[in-house]
Amino acid sequence: MRFTCEKSILQEGISTAQKAVTGKSTMPVLNGILIKTFNNEIILTGSDIDLSIETRVKAEILEEGSIVIDAKIFGEIIRKLPNDVIHINTIDNNSIEILCQKSRFTLIHMNADDFPELPNINENMIFSIPQKILKNMIKSTIFATAQDDTRPILTGVLFEINNKNLNLVALDGYRLALRSEILETDNTINAVIPGKTLNEVSKILEEEDENVNITFTPNHILFSLGETKIISRLLEGDFIKYNSIIPSEYNLKAIAKRADLLNCIERASLMAKEGNTNLVKLSIEDENMVITSNSQLGMVREELNIILQGEPLQIAFNSKYLIDVLKIMDEDEIVMEFSSSVSPCLLKNKEVNNCTYLVLPVRLLNH
Numbered sequence: 001m002r003f004t005c006e007k008s009i010l011q012e013g014i015s016t017a018q019k020a021v022t023g024k025s026t027m028p029v030l031n032g033i034l035i036k037t038f039n040n041e042i043i044l045t046g047s048d049i050d051l052s053i054e055t056r057v058k059a060e061i062l063e064e065g066s067i068v069i070d071a072k073i074f075g076e077i078i079r080k081l082p083n084d085v086i087h088i089n090t091i092d093n094n095s096i097e098i099l100c101q102k103s104r105f106t107l108i109h110m111n112a113d114d115f116p117e118l119p120n121i122n123e124n125m126i127f128s129i130p131q132k133i134l135k136n137m138i139k140s141t142i143f144a145t146a147q148d149d150t151r152p153i154l155t156g157v158l159f160e161i162n163n164k165n166l167n168l169v170a171l172d173g174y175r176l177a178l179r180s181e182i183l184e185t186d187n188t189i190n191a192v193i194p195g196k197t198l199n200e201v202s203k204i205l206e207e208e209d210e211n212v213n214i215t216f217t218p219n220h221i222l223f224s225l226g227e228t229k230i231i232s233r234l235l236e237g238d239f240i241k242y243n244s245i246i247p248s249e250y251n252l253k254a255i256a257k258r259a260d261l262l263n264c265i266e267r268a269s270l271m272a273k274e275g276n277t278n279l280v281k282l283s284i285e286d287e288n289m290v291i292t293s294n295s296q297l298g299m300v301r302e303e304l305n306i307i308l309q310g311e312p313l314q315i316a317f318n319s320k321y322l323i324d325v326l327k328i329m330d331e332d333e334i335v336m337e338f339s340s341s342v343s344p345c346l347l348k349n350k351e352v353n354n355c356t357y358l359v360l361p362v363r364l365l366n367h
Helices: 007-018 071-080 131-144 195-204 258-269 319-328
Strands: 002-006 032-038 041-047 051-058 060-063 065-070 085-092 095-100 103-108 127-130 156-162 165-171 175-182 189-194 211-216 220-225 228-233 252-257 279-285 288-295 298-305 307-310 313-318 333-338 345-349 355-359
Touching (some): 002 007, 007 041, 007 071, 007 085, 032 060, 032 071, 065 071, 071 103, 127 131, 131 156, 131 165, 131 211, 131 319, 156 195, 175 319, 189 228, 195 220, 195 228, 252 258, 258 279, 258 288, 258 298, 258 333, 319 355
Antiparallel strands (some): 002 060, 032 041, 032 065, 041 051, 051 228, 095 103, 127 211, 156 165, 156 189, 165 175, 175 355, 220 228, 252 333, 279 313, 333 345
C-alpha cells in the first residue's frame, strides 16, 4: 500500500473514524483504524462492534491495499507532523513508513482481515433531516438518558416517527425530555438508539441545513452524511410508554423568564449541596416565586416575578435537574405546569410547542 495525502485532510478523517474506537476492547484489532486505499480515496473505519464509523478522504493512491493501525498512536503522529503532504507506504509484512518533510516514522500494523465486517445495510433511503435540526434534537434530549445500566433501555433515546412527526425521547426515572419536529415522511418507526451513539453522531453533525440520511434495519441504524457513515446497533426491548407519564392537566401554571429563573436556581443551588440531593424549594403565590435552599453552610433566598394562574404551591426539586432543562431550552419565556407538591412539573416553551420536559419533585418531610 502506498499513498500521499494532505495532513489536514488525513487528520480530519482519522479524528472522525476514531470516535468509534473506545480503546477498551479485548480484541486488539478494534483498538485500531482500518485503512483501505481504493481508486483515489482512503476509507478509514473505526469500530467497537456496537458502533462503527466509516469515512472517506481524497488522496493520491499509488498502490492499493488495506491495513489496521493503532488508532491512538496513528492519530497522535499525524496530528504532530508538519502541515504538508504525508507519504505512507508499507515497507514489509507488518510495518508501514510515514514520511513528512524530514520526519520518518515506522509503525507496526495489524492484519486487515481480522477487522470485523460492518453490518450490511440496504440503503433504500428511509428519510432525511437537516443536520442542524437533528443535532439540536439530540442536544435537547440526551442529557436525560440514564447513566447506569440497571435498565439498559433507558441509556438510549427513543426515535419515534408517526403521523409525519419525529419524536426523540429520553428519561432516567427522575426526568423526561421530549423534542419533536415535523418530517415529510409516511414511515412509522420505533427504535431505541444508544445514548453513546447519539453523542458521537452529534459531534460529527454540522450546524448546517444539509441533510443527514437515516436508514433503519430491525437491529441497526445508519446515519449517512457527506463522506461519513455511522452504523450503530439498536437497543433491544420496549421503551417506557412515555405518553402515560406526561400529565394532561394542571392546577397551577407559571410563566417565567427562562434566564432569570436559571440564574436564581443556580445561585440557590450553591447552598444545596447537603446530602447530594441539591435540594431547592419553590414557593409559588401571587405573581411571585420564592426559591430557597439551606444547609449546614447557610441559607439563600431568591425571588422572581412570574405570571401565575391557579393555586399557591410549595414544591422542592433536585436543582441539577431543573438547571439541565433550563440551560437547554432556547425561548426567552417558559411555562411551568404543576398539579401538586408530589407530582411532576412540566416545562415547555411559551411560543413554539416543540419540546416537553418533566421533572419529578423531591418529597418534603413536612408534606
